[in-house]
Amino acid sequence: MQVRQESAHWSSRFAFILAAVGAAVGLGNFWRFPYMAGENGGGAFIVLYILCVLGVALPILMAELLIGRRGGLSAVGSVRNVALSSGASASWRVIGWISMIAAFLILSYYSVIAGWVIAYIPPAITGALKGITAEASSARFDALLERPRLLAFYHALFMVLTVFIVSRGVIKGIERAVEILMPLFFLMLMGVVAYSWVTGDADRAFDFLFSPDFSQITPSVFLGAIGQAFFSIGVGMAIMITYGAYLTRDTHIPRASSIICFADTLVAILAGIAIFPIVFAVGLNPASGPGLIFVTLPVAFGQMPFGQVFGALFFALALFAALTSSISLLEIVVAWGEEHTSWARARLAYAWGFLAWVIGIASALSMNIWSDVFLLGVFAPFQAMTIFDLLDYLTANIMLPLAGVLTSIFAGWFVSKTITLDELGFYDGAAYALWRFLVRVVAPVSVGAVLVYLTVGKVIFT
Numbered sequence: 001m002q003v004r005q006e007s008a009h010w011s012s013r014f015a016f017i018l019a020a021v022g023a024a025v026g027l028g029n030f031w032r033f034p035y036m037a038g039e040n041g042g043g044a045f046i047v048l049y050i051l052c053v054l055g056v057a058l059p060i061l062m063a064e065l066l067i068g069r070r071g072g073l074s075a076v077g078s079v080r081n082v083a084l085s086s087g088a089s090a091s092w093r094v095i096g097w098i099s100m101i102a103a104f105l106i107l108s109y110y111s112v113i114a115g116w117v118i119a120y121i122p123p124a125i126t127g128a129l130k131g132i133t134a135e136a137s138s139a140r141f142d143a144l145l146e147r148p149r150l151l152a153f154y155h156a157l158f159m160v161l162t163v164f165i166v167s168r169g170v171i172k173g174i175e176r177a178v179e180i181l182m183p184l185f186f187l188m189l190m191g192v193v194a195y196s197w198v199t200g201d202a203d204r205a206f207d208f209l210f211s212p213d214f215s216q217i218t219p220s221v222f223l224g225a226i227g228q229a230f231f232s233i234g235v236g237m238a239i240m241i242t243y244g245a246y247l248t249r250d251t252h253i254p255r256a257s258s259i260i261c262f263a264d265t266l267v268a269i270l271a272g273i274a275i276f277p278i279v280f281a282v283g284l285n286p287a288s289g290p291g292l293i294f295v296t297l298p299v300a301f302g303q304m305p306f307g308q309v310f311g312a313l314f315f316a317l318a319l320f321a322a323l324t325s326s327i328s329l330l331e332i333v334v335a336w337g338e339e340h341t342s343w344a345r346a347r348l349a350y351a352w353g354f355l356a357w358v359i360g361i362a363s364a365l366s367m368n369i370w371s372d373v374f375l376l377g378v379f380a381p382f383q384a385m386t387i388f389d390l391l392d393y394l395t396a397n398i399m400l401p402l403a404g405v406l407t408s409i410f411a412g413w414f415v416s417k418t419i420t421l422d423e424l425g426f427y428d429g430a431a432y433a434l435w436r437f438l439v440r441v442v443a444p445v446s447v448g449a450v451l452v453y454l455t456v457g458k459v460i461f462t
Contacts, residue, residue, distance in 0.1 A: 008170040013251045018178040022324030024234045024264040030318045033268040034275045035292040040221045043212030048225035056446045057233040059438040062257045063411035066423035068244020074336040075238035086416040095406045099238035102399035107329040108359035114322035115154030124312040132302040141294045151364040162326040163353035167346040185320045192274045195310045200277025236400035239328045363388040401451035405444045412440030
């Protein structure tokens with residue numbers, strides 16, 4: 001059953017760019033990128049990351065947008081339409097299914113993490129973090145994770161915000177939200193960067209971020225850079241196929257894709273510039289892992305002048321980034337629902353949002369009363385994985401890379417040359433040949449290596 005025949009469209013190219021950048025810019029930039037850089041040698045990791053964005057993420061992003069615009073439906077429907085138009089099997093729609101399911105599962109636990117961000121805004125505003133020690137900060141974060149009802153509340157609050165925006169539609173909901181949130185986001189980000197530059201140890205931070213020590217590059221660091229580029233840009237999770245379906249013909253996909261990748265990479269680097277001068281100024285460890293934002297930074301802001309103001313601003317920034325990404329994740333399943341049911345958009349948004357919240361509760365409980373529940377504990381590689389860990393591993397390490405490999409193979413080898421040339425707006429020349437080589441060879445080999453390393457490698461070496 002297909003109810004929706006035509007997609008809504010972005011009101012302008014600028015609106016699409018804002019929405020797509022908002023989808024790409026998320027907690028991966030503020031939470032994952034800084035600690036990945038901190039744990040993997042700083043500048044050397046950043047150089048690899050930029051190369052991976054250009055050689056892997058960008059060509060796949062272009063492929064997803066062209067599939068979405070040509071297909072004109074949800075991720076599943078668009079892949080099917082393009083496959084049939086190219087004389088390929090409709091079974092390629094499995095790309096859409098893998099991506100859509102992965103995105104929905106990510107939304108369920110992403111909302112839990114975003115709830116942590118909300119939880120830190122009130123104490124940052126009231127000055128409760130002022131003068132906090134490393135031990136007290138760690139204890140505060142642990143105490144938050146040990147309160148299932150509070151986690152469920154903040155998780156619900158974030159999900160309600162997400163659902164409300166998506167329920168209002170592409171133009172009145174998503175567009176209007178990003179037109180407000182993204183300009184505010186960039187203004188606030190530059191404010192935090194300026195504060196960090198003035199009050200922190202900018203020289204040491206810049207040396208750490210921009211003086212690469214290539215001796216620290218190992219195969220695992222290289223694969224980590226590929227994975228981070230892939231995760232940060234947001235490819236492999238059906239977002240850009242779905243957003244591409246709302247694109248009009250006057251949008252030049254290669255140019256738009258380049259702007260999206262540039263903006264996302266810029267935000268990730270600016271996040272590092274905002275974080276590391278403060279971390280170094282108070283003598284904290286830049287390789288603090290996932291606790292960098294929720295344990296290390298509160299200590300730093302608590303010791304810095306005007307830390308109360310800029311600490312609150314930083315967590316507000318992270319919340320904005322999380323929200324612009326979460327609405328894109330929810331939009332994927334809402335678009336599919338509009339295509340296959342007669343339900344109104346608002347009803348679909350609230351139904352899918354409620355289901356994501358319920359699944360997310362399992363992730364929240366895995367941090368406390370279900371911390372000893374290991375669903376796949378009978379298998380050695382997964383014996384210590386909680387529900388939260390398992391969902392993160394299955395989506396980020398298996399489903400997204402698998403969808404990326406299949407997307408690049410499909411776009412490079414099975415989508416007709418006529419369609420790709422028409423959608424990308426290229427002449428059959430050097431630029432098109434380069435894209436085709438990257439999407440046919442470099443992207444599937446690189447992302448495939450990550451997939452093998454994170455799956456087969458884990459099984460062998462565990």
